[in-house]
Amino acid sequence: AQKVTQAQTEISVVEKEDVTLDCVYETRDTTYYLFWYKQPPSGELVFLIRRNSFDEQNEISGRYSWNFQKSTSSFNFTITASQVVDSAVYFCALIPEYYGGSQGNLIFGKGTKLSVKP
Amino acid sequence: GAGVSQSPSNKVTEKGKDVELRCDPISGHTALYWYRQSLGQGLEFLIYFQGNSAPDKSGLPSDRFSAERTGGSVSTLTIQRTQQEDSAVYLCASSPGTSGRWVQYFGPGTRLTVT
Numbered sequence: 614a615q616k617v618t619q620a621q622t623e624i625s626v627v628e629k630e631d632v633t634l635d636c637v638y639e640t641r642d643t644t645y646y647l648f649w650y651k652q653p654p655s656g657e658l659v660f661l662i663r664r665n666s667f668d669e670q671n672e673i674s675g676r677y678s679w680n681f682q683k684s685t686s687s688f689n690f691t692i693t694a695s696q697v698v699d700s701a702v703y704f705c706a707l708i709p710e711y712y713g714g715s716q717g718n719l720i721f722g723k724g725t726k727l728s729v730k731p
Numbered sequence: 732g733a734g735v736s737q738s739p740s741n742k743v744t745e746k747g748k749d750v751e752l753r754c755d756p757i758s759g760h761t762a763l764y765w766y767r768q769s770l771g772q773g774l775e776f777l778i779y780f781q782g783n784s785a786p787d788k789s790g791l792p793s794d795r796f797s798a799e800r801t802g803g804s805v806s807t808l809t810i811q812r813t814q815q816e817d818s819a820v821y822l823c824a825s826s827p828g829t830s831g832r833w834v835q836y837f838g839p840g841t842r843l844t845v846t
């Protein structure tokens with residue numbers, strides 16, 4: 614099965630707290646890509662990051678960091694010192710890539726709604 | 732450059748009517764995707780185009796749904812005889828190719844309400 618699970622439906626934190634959004638994926642393919650998208654209240658999905666299955670290096674971008682662990686099939690997202698503007702729904706997604714190519718559609722998790730209160 | 736645009740932004744229609752939703756991808760992007768976002772189903776994939784071709788239509792929810800793409804650019808998603816369960820936000824995305832190597836960029840969506 615090709616599946617993405619975001620077990621946390623909603624998280625509420627106070628500004629400046631650190632918060633981690635969990636993502637667990639399932640795929641039978643050895644090559645795949647993982648993504649995080651942000652959907653603010655305005656509604657438009659905004660790309661945050663992409664990782665391929667051969668690159669397990671963690672990544673940091675400002676207050677955002679991502680931890681990719683193939684051993685646990687997880688791709689978690691941490692926001693350090695959260696801000697009110699981080700309030701949004703965050704989606705983790707998967708694109709499996711099988712031999713011969715891929716149609717490339719994103720397989721999304723259900724999303725985690727993050728509320729950051731001042 | 733311009734991003735992905737969709738029109739209309741909102742559409743209210745009566746049950747049984749046909750609707751057309753339009754997507755203008757980023758210039759030069761050969762791959763175009765349609766997704767649907769609803770409260771019960773989350774974000775689900777509907778159909779994709781590589782150029783003007785849609786190789787796999789199995790993601791479309793029923794035969795009332797169809798899509799086409801012309802000139803390797805604009806795409807139209809048509810829903811015939813709309814039902815209340817069709818109410819959702821329809822999202823379009825484009826990318827330079829059909830692979831996870833490419834990032835998909837999304838439009839603002841069309842909110843469809845069937846009354």
